[in-house]
Amino acid sequence: MTEKQKLVVIGNGMAPGRMLEHLFEKAPDAYDVTIFNAEPRVNYDRIMLSPVLSGEKSFEDIIIHGDGWYIEHGVMLYKGHKVVGIDRKAKTVTSEHGEIAEYDKLVIATGSAPFIIPVPGHDLPGVLTYRDLDDVDAMLLAAQSRGKAVVIGGGLLGLEAAAGLKERGMDVTVIHLMPNLMERQLDPAAGYLLERAFEERGIKVITSASTKRITGDTRVESIELEDGTVIPATLVVMAVGIRPNGALAKEAGLSVNRGIVVSDSMQTSDPDIFAVGECAEINGNVYGLVAPLYQMAEVAAGHLANGGGKNFVETSTATKLKVTGIDLYSVGDFAEADDREEIVLRDANAGIYKRLVLKDDKIIGVVLYGDTGDGAWYYDMLKKGSDVSELRETLIFGQAYQGGAALDPSAAVAALPDDAEICGCNGICKGTITSAISSKGLTNLDDVRAHTKASASCGTCTGLVEQLLGLTLGDAYNPSAVSAICGCADLGHSDVRRLIKAKELKTIPEVMQELEWKTSCGCSKCRPALNYYLVCDWPDEYADDYQSRFINERVHANIQKDGTYSVVPRMWGGMTNSTELRAIADVVDKFQIPAVKCTGGQRIDMLGIKKEDLPAVWEDLGKAGFVSGQAYAKGLRTVKTCVGSDWCRFGTQDSTGLGIKLEKFMWGSWTPAKLKLAVSGCPRNCAEATCKDIGVICVDSGYEIHFAGAAGLDIKGTEILGNVKTEEAVIEHVVALAQMYREQGWYLERIYKWAKRVGFDEIRRQIMDDEEKRKAYYERFVFSQKFAQVDPWSERVSGKDKHEFKPMATLSLEAAE
Amino acid sequence: MNALTQTWVTVGLLSDIPIRGARCIKNGDMTIAVFRTADGRVFALEDNCPHKNGPLSQGIVHDGCVTCPLHNWVISLETGIAQGADEGQTLSFPVKLEGDKILLEVSR
Numbered sequence: 001m002t003e004k005q006k007l008v009v010i011g012n013g014m015a016p017g018r019m020l021e022h023l024f025e026k027a028p029d030a031y032d033v034t035i036f037n038a039e040p041r042v043n044y045d046r047i048m049l050s051p052v053l054s055g056e057k058s059f060e061d062i063i064i065h066g067d068g069w070y071i072e073h074g075v076m077l078y079k080g081h082k083v084v085g086i087d088r089k090a091k092t093v094t095s096e097h098g099e100i101a102e103y104d105k106l107v108i109a110t111g112s113a114p115f116i117i118p119v120p121g122h123d124l125p126g127v128l129t130y131r132d133l134d135d136v137d138a139m140l141l142a143a144q145s146r147g148k149a150v151v152i153g154g155g156l157l158g159l160e161a162a163a164g165l166k167e168r169g170m171d172v173t174v175i176h177l178m179p180n181l182m183e184r185q186l187d188p189a190a191g192y193l194l195e196r197a198f199e200e201r202g203i204k205v206i207t208s209a210s211t212k213r214i215t216g217d218t219r220v221e222s223i224e225l226e227d228g229t230v231i232p233a234t235l236v237v238m239a240v241g242i243r244p245n246g247a248l249a250k251e252a253g254l255s256v257n258r259g260i261v262v263s264d265s266m267q268t269s270d271p272d273i274f275a276v277g278e279c280a281e282i283n284g285n286v287y288g289l290v291a292p293l294y295q296m297a298e299v300a301a302g303h304l305a306n307g308g309g310k311n312f313v314e315t316s317t318a319t320k321l322k323v324t325g326i327d328l329y330s331v332g333d334f335a336e337a338d339d340r341e342e343i344v345l346r347d348a349n350a351g352i353y354k355r356l357v358l359k360d361d362k363i364i365g366v367v368l369y370g371d372t373g374d375g376a377w378y379y380d381m382l383k384k385g386s387d388v389s390e391l392r393e394t395l396i397f398g399q400a401y402q403g404g405a406a407l408d409p410s411a412a413v414a415a416l417p418d419d420a421e422i423c424g425c426n427g428i429c430k431g432t433i434t435s436a437i438s439s440k441g442l443t444n445l446d447d448v449r450a451h452t453k454a455s456a457s458c459g460t461c462t463g464l465v466e467q468l469l470g471l472t473l474g475d476a477y478n479p480s481a482v483s484a485i486c487g488c489a490d491l492g493h494s495d496v497r498r499l500i501k502a503k504e505l506k507t508i509p510e511v512m513q514e515l516e517w518k519t520s521c522g523c524s525k526c527r528p529a530l531n532y533y534l535v536c537d538w539p540d541e542y543a544d545d546y547q548s549r550f551i552n553e554r555v556h557a558n559i560q561k562d563g564t565y566s567v568v569p570r571m572w573g574g575m576t577n578s579t580e581l582r583a584i585a586d587v588v589d590k591f592q593i594p595a596v597k598c599t600g601g602q603r604i605d606m607l608g609i610k611k612e613d614l615p616a617v618w619e620d621l622g623k624a625g626f627v628s629g630q631a632y633a634k635g636l637r638t639v640k641t642c643v644g645s646d647w648c649r650f651g652t653q654d655s656t657g658l659g660i661k662l663e664k665f666m667w668g669s670w671t672p673a674k675l676k677l678a679v680s681g682c683p684r685n686c687a688e689a690t691c692k693d694i695g696v697i698c699v700d701s702g703y704e705i706h707f708a709g710a711a712g713l714d715i716k717g718t719e720i721l722g723n724v725k726t727e728e729a730v731i732e733h734v735v736a737l738a739q740m741y742r743e744q745g746w747y748l749e750r751i752y753k754w755a756k757r758v759g760f761d762e763i764r765r766q767i768m769d770d771e772e773k774r775k776a777y778y779e780r781f782v783f784s785q786k787f788a789q790v791d792p793w794s795e796r797v798s799g800k801d802k803h804e805f806k807p808m809a810t811l812s813l814e815a816a817e
Numbered sequence: 818m819n820a821l822t823q824t825w826v827t828v829g830l831l832s833d834i835p836i837r838g839a840r841c842i843k844n845g846d847m848t849i850a851v852f853r854t855a856d857g858r859v860f861a862l863e864d865n866c867p868h869k870n871g872p873l874s875q876g877i878v879h880d881g882c883v884t885c886p887l888h889n890w891v892i893s894l895e896t897g898i899a900q901g902a903d904e905g906q907t908l909s910f911p912v913k914l915e916g917d918k919i920l921l922e923v924s925r
Contacts, residue, residue, distance in 0.1 A: 068888060071869075519879070519880055520855065520856075520880055521837065521855045521879050521880055522879055523877075523879045523880075523882075523884070523891075524876070524877040524879060524884035524889065524891070527877060527879065528877070546835075547835055547836065547837040547838050547877070547878065548837075548877065550877065550886065551875040551876070551886040552886075554875075555875075559872075559875060559886055559887070561869065561887065563870075563871070563872040563875075803833065803834075803835065803840060807840065807841040807842060807843050807848075808828060808829040808833050808834070808840035808841060808842055808851065809828040809829050809842050809843070810842070810843040810844075811826060811828070811842060811843065811844045811845075811923065
């Protein structure tokens with residue numbers, strides 16, 4: 001076997017991600033792949049940033065390749081490593097952190113940078129661009145003030161940003177240089193309709209407006225236009241275009257114009273170096289929409305795999321605006337000219353505008369506003385250059401009207417030819433989808449997304465894909481079906497939880513029997529969920545089924561990649577002392593524990609312990625007074641605190657003491673997913689309480705209770721639950737909130753997702769305003785703690801589950817001699 | 818060199834293994850996981866997931882499969898073959914019950 005070549009990829013956006021998918025499919029063993037990503041994260045769907053901004057999706061929802069994908073394909077991914085130099089002689093690249101990687105082939109995918117208008121004040125804090133997740137996070141932070149925002153640029157991105165900021169409660173004005181919005185994709189009439197739709201949503205639009213300066217002392221305060229108009233603003237978002245990032249390539253001596261010049265095989269002027277994505281320039285064109293970028297990815301993968309394959313061909317790309325409630329579709333060329341004809345349909349009341357531009361009896365441009373259902377049909381004819389003279393009379397009414405066919409919306413999709421493109425982002429045509437549905441037995445949207453990628457990027461073709469599912473499967477397709485808990489059942493989590501209570505189901509076999517499980521004893525998805533629901537709902541009656549718990553909760557330690565375990569003792573509120581530290585040091589020495597680390601939750605983690613040693617480690621820790629820190633549990637983990645009024649000159653209350661009280665009250669409780677708390681002694685918030693599941697900020701007048709924060713896959717500031725006066729009240733409210741979450745959350749659903757699902761106001765109403773409800777939640781939590789607060793380590797030191805920790809037999813080799 | 822012969826060795830009692838659970842057998846450098854299913858059958862696999870060598874003995878046992886604790890691959894207890902879209906196979910060993918006794922066939 002020949003040795004693998006080294007492939008280095010600079011950039012981890014959608015184009016190189018897609019390229020690697022194609023490459024691993026075509027030539028899985030050809031390359032060892034190293035990726036340098038200037039952003040500190042995995043590959044995500046950049047087109048979906050707008051739904052993240054508006055709150056319709058979370059970052060988790062838009063991840064394309066999770067960490068597992070890189071591991072699975074043996075890809076070395078350097079996150080947060082910007083490449084600063086390419087040495088073409090030595091064939092190496094160097095990152096800003098000094099990491100050097102050799103390559104046989106190099107792919108540059110440095111994307112583009114947002115264009116910043118060089119007006120005075122453009123560098124003030126509060127002036128942002130809209131490009132990556134960091135920008136979205138910065139906008140979300142700014143939006144918390146509910147202040148005034150100005151978006152400069154009325155193109156696709158600018159409008160999506162404006163709609164998102166409005167959704168987040170800001171007062172938004174859009175400033176656009178040209179007379180009508182999205183002038184590159186829309187004609188003036190559609191631009192006007194769009195402007196009206198934005199005004200109706202309370203977003204102010206100023207067209208033909210040029211920015212003169214941005215003003216403010218320490219941060220942005222207002223923006224001044226050329227005509228003298230001054231608009232106050234606490235946030236300015238510039239979305240006026242992008243500029244390919246070719247600097248690195250240029251320094252390396254590659255040919256760079258607007259972008260990095262590549263041939264139609266995506267090779268730069270150095271044949272061992274490819275460029276894909278927004279940084280690449282082909283035939284004088286650079287691209288920003290996803291379809292051509294994905295085409296580049298496929299072309300580059302083909303040439304990397306075997307030095308051949310397809311070459312890049314330019315096609316026109318359809319544009320869709322991703323603002324909920326505004327349907328807009330445009331493709332092709334729609335400028336007026338003598339040799340062109342147009343067909344226009346307007347329905348002012350319904351807010352519909354359709355315009356087709358024809359040349360020589362062929363469609364060359366399409367603008368649809370308000371009703372975009374026929375976009376795919378028109379686009380198909382445009383791409384093929386079909387002669388439409390026969391259809392001319394009724395063309396504008398859409399596909400459903402052709403030949404007097406009935407007005408069945410799916411008829412239009414049914415009539416599309418097999419090679420009609422359904423998913424523009426991924427270039428997936430109808431035949432590919434329908435044949436995958438029949439041949440692979442797909443039954444729902446997620447299946448189709450997994451197998452074909454259709455509707456897996458921007459999602460605007462979801463409706464079409466669902467219609468294809470309906471057409472292919474007939475009555476077998478049930479679009480409104482709740483997604484089931486797992487493949488073993490038809491019911492979703494909410495129904496299962498409701499029925500466990502309603503039918504008083506008290507064992508896993510009973511649940512499976514009564515709720516018609518399709519497998520004999522469930523699977524690793526449903527069994528832990530059912531076990532949790534039963535533990536939560538019947539604390540005094542249900543016997544915890546350890547064989548339905550994940551290994552970590554079964555052996556009360558965290559499994560590591562090499563099969564060893566890590567152990568975290570509880571340090572109440574993060575406080576410790578010399579006796580405890582000495583005991584830990586002794587255990588580390590005695591058991592030769594290879595690594596000791598401080599955790600983010602103010603605890604000490606001992607890593608690399610052999611499973612057989614766990615009971616003995618716990619015994620020694622137990623003698624020093626330690627109990628399990630439950631760092632492995634879908635349950636209460638840690639209460640992080642600052643030193644508060646005991647020591648800190650700014651502390652307003654005893655945050656450490658309150659944190660310890662909360663932890664002693666709540667330890668041992670199981671929750672749908674892990675639960676992390678923090679208490680900060682003053683609004684400086686050193687315990688970082690505002691990104692926790694539940695947080696408390698002490699203030700002079702009492703305590704501010706926060707909830708539903710996140711600082712993991714998602715980053716999300718907390719929402720305020722309410723203010724209370726005393727420590728007792730804090731405990732009552734926090735515990736009631738935790739119990740409400742315990743009773744309603746879906747297994748593995750963190751509190752911020754649960755809160756979003758049931759509504760923040762509903763939670764405030766039940767916990768803050770409804771004293772009776774709150775006290776009932778509190779009582780149920782207290783009752784369940786009677787059965788939960790048993791230290792699992794000391795139980796095991798006294799011999800419980802001892803089969804877990806030693807082999808059943810050790811075969812001697814003597815018999816073999 | 819001696820030819821290897823196959824021998825049945827008693828490794829424990831059925832009651833030593835929790836229902837829907839597993840126990841380990843150390844055989845030189847190799848660890849063999851012996852599983853007990855809900856319907857009282859036993860199976861033996863090398864305690865190594867074909868994916869990233871995760872200890873299968875620590876996984877959740879359901880029907881005739883075990884889910885690896887590291888990355889949730891599902892492995893057939895009977896054949897050692899990865900289920901679903903994943904590809905790979907773990908060594909499996911003949912194992913039988915004589916009354917309550919578990920016998921494992923190993924190369925000697």
